[in-house]
Structures are given as structure tokens and as C-alpha cells.
Amino acid sequence: MANINTNICIIGAGPGGATAALVLGKAGVPCVLVDKADFPRDKICGDALSGKVVEVLRKVDPAIAAQLALEPTNVGSWGVNFVAPNGRVLRVPFKMSADKAKDAAPGFIVKRIDFDHFLLQEALKYPSVQYLPNIKLEQFTKTSNGYTAANKAGDYTIDAKLLLVADGAQSVFARHHGGIQMEQQHYCAGIRAYYKGVEGMDAENFIELHFLKELLPGYFWIFPLPNGEANVGLGIRSDYISKRKLNLKQLLPQVIEAHPELKSRFANAELIDEVRGFGLPLGSKKRTISGDNYMLIGDAASLIDPFTGEGIGNAMMSGMLAAKHAMACRDYHATTMAEYDAAVYKRLWSELSLSRKMQQLVQVPWLFNFVVNKAQRSKTLQETISCMFEDMDMRERLKKPSFYVNLLLNR
Numbered sequence: 001m002a003n004i005n006t007n008i009c010i011i012g013a014g015p016g017g018a019t020a021a022l023v024l025g026k027a028g029v030p031c032v033l034v035d036k037a038d039f040p041r042d043k044i045c046g047d048a049l050s051g052k053v054v055e056v057l058r059k060v061d062p063a064i065a066a067q068l069a070l071e072p073t074n075v076g077s078w079g080v081n082f083v084a085p086n087g088r089v090l091r092v093p094f095k096m097s098a099d100k101a102k103d104a105a106p107g108f109i110v111k112r113i114d115f116d117h118f119l120l121q122e123a124l125k126y127p128s129v130q131y132l133p134n135i136k137l138e139q140f141t142k143t144s145n146g147y148t149a150a151n152k153a154g155d156y157t158i159d160a161k162l163l164l165v166a167d168g169a170q171s172v173f174a175r176h177h178g179g180i181q182m183e184q185q186h187y188c189a190g191i192r193a194y195y196k197g198v199e200g201m202d203a204e205n206f207i208e209l210h211f212l213k214e215l216l217p218g219y220f221w222i223f224p225l226p227n228g229e230a231n232v233g234l235g236i237r238s239d240y241i242s243k244r245k246l247n248l249k250q251l252l253p254q255v256i257e258a259h260p261e262l263k264s265r266f267a268n269a270e271l272i273d274e275v276r277g278f279g280l281p282l283g284s285k286k287r288t289i290s291g292d293n294y295m296l297i298g299d300a301a302s303l304i305d306p307f308t309g310e311g312i313g314n315a316m317m318s319g320m321l322a323a324k325h326a327m328a329c330r331d332y333h334a335t336t337m338a339e340y341d342a343a344v345y346k347r348l349w350s351e352l353s354l355s356r357k358m359q360q361l362v363q364v365p366w367l368f369n370f371v372v373n374k375a376q377r378s379k380t381l382q383e384t385i386s387c388m389f390e391d392m393d394m395r396e397r398l399k400k401p402s403f404y405v406n407l408l409l410n411r
């Protein structure tokens with residue numbers, strides 16, 4: 001029997017929870033960080049770290065961002081290749097910089113077993129962060145001044161005034177106490193496979209998103225990793241999986257086999273790990289993500305980008321905002337906690353709602369083909385789309401029918 005008393009308890013030491021711990025630790029604020037696993041631990045993911053990860057790290061501690069770039073476990077990535085349903089490729093650099101040194105890379109690809117461990121170790125450098133691995137918190141009881149969280153047997157309890165809930169897509173707390181339900185049209189399922197020896201990888205480590213007709217609005221991906229390895233997978237919205245009765249693990253080899261270009265690139269590739277799947281709670285809808293004595297972070301708050309599937313950056317962003325709010329707020333009442341919701345959506349909602357629109361647009365294969373065909377012939381359009389990935393105001397143009405009408409008129 002063990003009981004711990006703390007002001008702040010963070011549940012989950014993935015990117016969201018570890019970032020919250022890092023921010024609190026840096027400020028010398030005591031907190032308890034609990035995880036059901038011990039690290040290093042695997043997490044099913046595409047392993048792609050977007051510019052937002054680097055942005056959050058720079059805000060929290062620029063030295064950590066610089067260190068990440070030096071880690072031998074990752075590769076720097078310079079952009080994304082969108083492959084349209086007709087097979088044509090739209091090449092979109094993340095930024096139009098000529099500096100190709102790894103420490104200037106706008107994004108990285110790194111196995112989560114390495115990245116999450118790296119981030120957690122940074123948080124654990126601070127003595128005010130008390131780390132408790134191998135404890136799965138499954139029962140939560142509201143008390144007069146917070147929550148009692150307990151393991152299944154009830155022989156390990158934590159009394160906390162504030163819970164920062166960062167226990168991922170299957171969060172028990174979010175479902176039973178945070179009122180977050182799984183809705184198929186706002187949820188995605190994905191599978192990940194590690195391969196060695198996939199041919200035709202991009203020289204600048206561009207990630208590849210293949211919008212194959214049979215997967216729309218989902219996609220098949222190939223992301224480069226160090227040592228000739230690649231993270232390969234596919235993700236599709238759950239309502240489409242149900243409607244089409246898809247089995248993603250069977251679909252992966254079928255997709256590779258059915259597309260001659262992919263088939264030849266995988267001809268000498270070797271699958272080096274079991275194919276595994278996991279859920280992606282999408283941020284395509286605004287939700288209440290806090291309440292009396294708690295804030296939800298990352299996947300527990302359903303903050304994954306509905307177009308790209310990116311969730312690590314948003315988990316870290318929300319972890320940082322939750323920790324800052326925990327330090328600044330005068331009490332933990334629901335009305336005060338709601339300021340956290342406002343801060344999260346102020347930063348993320350414009351891009352999440354735009355991505356929801358993009359997710360709907362890519363369901364129209366001819367429109368996707370048309371934009372990519374056109375961009376292949378026009379350097380200006382290529383650059384415009386590239387800027388859109390950095391500049392939200394530019395990106396807003398993609399939502400407007402006038403963008404596509406202008407493309408049609410300027411044939």
C-alpha cells in the first residue's frame with residue numbers, strides 16, 4: 001500500500017506529459033509524473049517531428065532544441081512530397097532556406113522509443129519532478145480539493161489538487177471524467193511498420209504522403225529513418241474503415257503490391273518489426289478539455305491534426321500551455337481551468353479547422369490531381385503552396401473556392 005500527496009500530478013510521460021513536467025521542473029515547481037510504462041518505451045507513430053516540436057522546444061529551452069538536432073537517432077527532414085491519386089508528386093519544402101545543415105532542419109524523423117526517452121530525460125534533470133514509472137492509474141475519485149487517482153488494485157493512490165492528464169488516445173480519465181467520447185468521424189486508425197531497404201528515398205529526407213484513391217481521405221506514408229530504415233504506414237478515418245470494412249494490417253501489403261511504383265521500391269525491402277496499430281483522436285472538433293481540478297493534454301484532449309495526423313507538436317504545445325496555466329492560475333475551479341481551453345484553441349484552432357477542410361477537399365481526387373498537375377507546371381504555384389505551410393494567412397487561401405477558380409482560369 002502506498003499513498004502520495006502532491007499539488008500537481010501529471011499522468012503520462014509521453015511528449016505532452018514530459019513537456020508539462022519540463023516546464024514545471026524548470027520553474028522549480030514540484031510535481032509527480034506517473035507512467036504505466038518505464039522508458040525507453042515504444043509508441044506506435046509515424047515518428048515525424050514537425051516544426052512545431054522544434055518551436056515548443058525553443059520556447060521551453062533552446063538548448064534542448066539544439067541538442068535534438070545533434071542526436072544520431074534522427075534524420076533532419078526538409079519537406080514533404082504529396083503524391084496525388086494520379087501518381088504525380090507535389091514537392092513542398094518546409095521552408096525555402098538554402099541552409100541544409102542538420103541543425104537548421106525544420107523537422108526530424110526519429111523513432112518514438114528514442115525521442116520520448118530523450119524528452120523525458122530532459123524533464124528528469126529537474127529535482128522537483130518526481131518520476132513514478134510502471135504505475136497504471138485507472139481509478140479516479142473526486143475529492144473536496146482535487147482527485148484521488150489509484151491503480152486497478154487500489155493499493156497505490158495519489159492525492160492531487162490538480163491532474164494534468166496526458167495518458168494518450170485511450171485515456172480513461174478523459175472518457176469517464178472529461179466527457180470525451182470516441183466519435184468515428186473525428187477519429188482515425190493507423191498502422192506502422194518498420195522496413196529496411198526501401199528504395200528511391202528522397203535525397204533531402206522529404207517525408208512522403210501517398211494519397212492513393214482507395215485510401216482517401218487517408219493516406220499511405222513512407223518516412224526516412226537513420227541506417228537505411230523507414231517508417232511505413234497508413235491511416236484512415238474510422239468511419240471509413242467501418243463503412244468499407246477495412247483491415248489495415250491486410251491492406252498494407254495489398255497497397256504495396258497493387259501500385260507498380262511502390263512494388264518496385266519495396267522489392268528488396270525487409271519488414272523488421274511487427275506491424276502494429278493504434279488510434280488517433282482528431283482535433284477536427286472543439287471540445288471542453290478541462291474541468292474542476294484537471295486539464296487534458298495532447299491525445300487525451302483529442303488534438304491531432306485531421307489532415308496530416310501530426311499530434312506530437314500539439315501534445316507538446318498543450319503540455320506547455322497546461323503547465324504555464326497551472327503555475328499562473330489562482331485556483332483550480334472549472335471556470336479558471338477554462339482559460340487553458342481558450343489558450344490551446346487560440347493557438348491551434350485555426351490550423352485544426354483548416355486541416356479539417358483540407359481533409360474534406362482531398363476526398364475529391366480530380367481536384368487533388370488538378371492542383372498537383374498545375375503545380376508541376378508552375379514554379380510560382382509550387383512556391384505559393386510551400387509558403388502556405390509556414391504562413392497561416394496564406395494557408396487560409398486554400399479554404400476558399402476562389403483559389404481553385406483562379407487556378408482554372410489561369411490554365
Ligand SMILES: Cc1cc2nc3c(=O)[nH]c(=O)nc-3n(C[C@H](O)[C@H](O)[C@H](O)COP(=O)(O)OP(=O)(O)OC[C@H]3O[C@@H](n4cnc5c(N)ncnc54)[C@H](O)[C@@H]3O)c2cc1C
Pocket residue numbers: 011012013014015016017034035036037043044045046047048049050135136137138166167168169171172189190191192233235277278279280297298299300304309310311312313315
Ligand atoms: C499510426 C500513428 C502514426 C502517427 N504518426 C505521427 C507522426 O508522424 N507525427 C506526429 O506528430 N504524430 C503522429 N501520430 C500521433 C502521435 O503519436 C500522438 O499525437 C502523440 O503520441 C501524443 O502524445 P501524448 O503525450 O498526448 O500521448 P502518448 O504519446 O500516447 O503518451 C501517453 C503516455 O501515457 C502513458 N499512459 C497511458 N495510460 C496510462 C495510465 N492509465 N496510467 C499511467 N500512464 C499511462 C503511456 O504509457 C504513454 O507513455 C501518430 C499516431 C499513430 C497512431
